[in-house]
Amino acid sequence: QVHLFALPPHAARVAAALAASGIDLIHVDHPEFALSESAIVQEQQTKRSRGDVDRLFSHVGKGGRARIAPMEAPRDVVVSELFEHQKAALGWLVHREESCDLPPFWEEDNDGGFKNVLTNQKTNERPPPLKGGIFADDMGLGKTLTLLSLIGRSKARNVGGKKARGAKRRKVEEAVEEESRTTLVVCPPSVFSSWVTQLEEHTKTGSLKVYLYHGERTKEKKELLKYDIVITTYSTLGQELEQEGSPVKEIEWFRVILDEAHVIKNSAARLTKAVSAVNAERRWVVTGTPIQNSSFDLYPLMAFLRFQPFSIKSYWQSLIQLPLERKNNGTGLARLQVSLENCLPCHYICHFFVIHNSHELVTILR
Numbered sequence: 001q002v003h004l005f006a007l008p009p010h011a012a013r014v015a016a017a018l019a020a021s022g023i024d025l026i027h028v029d030h031p032e033f034a035l036s037e038s039a040i041v042q043e044q045q046t047k048r049s050r051g052d053v054d055r056l057f058s059h060v061g062k063g064g065r066a067r068i069a070p071m072e073a074p075r076d077v078v079v080s081e082l083f084e085h086q087k088a089a090l091g092w093l094v095h096r097e098e099s100c101d102l103p104p105f106w107e108e109d110n111d112g113g114f115k116n117v118l119t120n121q122k123t124n125e126r127p128p129p130l131k132g133g134i135f136a137d138d139m140g141l142g143k144t145l146t147l148l149s150l151i152g153r154s155k156a157r158n159v160g161g162k163k164a165r166g167a168k169r170r171k172v173e174e175a176v177e178e179e180s181r182t183t184l185v186v187c188p189p190s191v192f193s194s195w196v197t198q199l200e201e202h203t204k205t206g207s208l209k210v211y212l213y214h215g216e217r218t219k220e221k222k223e224l225l226k227y228d229i230v231i232t233t234y235s236t237l238g239q240e241l242e243q244e245g246s247p248v249k250e251i252e253w254f255r256v257i258l259d260e261a262h263v264i265k266n267s268a269a270r271l272t273k274a275v276s277a278v279n280a281e282r283r284w285v286v287t288g289t290p291i292q293n294s295s296f297d298l299y300p301l302m303a304f305l306r307f308q309p310f311s312i313k314s315y316w317q318s319l320i321q322l323p324l325e326r327k328n329n330g331t332g333l334a335r336l337q338v339s340l341e342n343c344l345p346c347h348y349i350c351h352f353f354v355i356h357n358s359h360e361l362v363t364i365l366r
Helices: 008-020 038-043 050-059 084-098 143-153 166-178 189-202 234-239 270-276 295-305 313-325 331-340 359-365
Strands: 106-108 114-116 132-135 183-187 210-213 229-233 252-259 279-286
Touching: 084 132, 084 143, 132 143, 132 295, 143 189, 143 252, 143 279, 183 189, 183 234, 189 210, 189 229, 229 234, 234 270, 270 295, 279 295, 295 313
Parallel strands: 132 279, 183 229, 183 252, 210 229, 252 279
Antiparallel strands: 106 114
16 A cells, blocks of 8 residues: 655645546545555544443454354265264354355444444445354364365356357356356465375265366366366465466455465465465465464464455554553453354354364463
């Protein structure tokens, strides 16, 4: 973001020059102004008290939450029997993806519009639900099998085998993209073979079509969309960040999964920016260690999940990070605790960020 400062008499000329250049000016009346860093400057003059903000945090999630039922793996895809904790996790994953609830901190106002109570951002369109979160079961608990079960429930529809020519053929090809259920899995090279092994051991042969997007690889979007799963590495994605014609950047994926997601703990790193730019409504972070060094490790995960306003660095710092770092100030910790207070026995689901089972956050909860 570029911040512009001008004397009031000159503001109109500056705005006109930007408009003539095709630059979008996020002015004070712009619907996205509340989510810009310029809003932080404005808040210095009309800053709400810490108590007001904390009351907003404590208000979220009141009224209880329905119990999420465990779920069996789809038998037409997965041949292995899930353990009880995996069934519980699968039910939670499906619940998150199929949720139609307003995102945390959003409320419907009396005029039929919607307002973010933390940022005061207003919009007439209903904000999309948060379809994803942090899947943080410990190593060895079978996260990959659980995720394969999730993918199996929404595998790509078989639209092949149809002969078409001319305009009819184009319509079929467009339908393939619109109906695609392709999941993009991003992981370190060390985990690459693990996904292949898990697929061979736990799924029916041919039930899931998999493409390894690594090394010599296709540049055709339509080719990738024929598969149920496309597996690539963080380094491959980082290399294609600024490349023209990268199909990974152009595709609207059905789902994206970041395995060993603590790799993106550096928010300024190239690969962090690359994975955050991937287009997908359902976005999953998979790691047994979401916090390695400090609570700031969570910020890149929030940015990837596109969880506003915490996907904006200035809001994360002002509302969470700085209060946590101040000695003798329990505000930041209290906000995290409020977010976790309604956890199920084995599902750590919170409204501030959505997470499933993490020992690091159990410490915060205590």
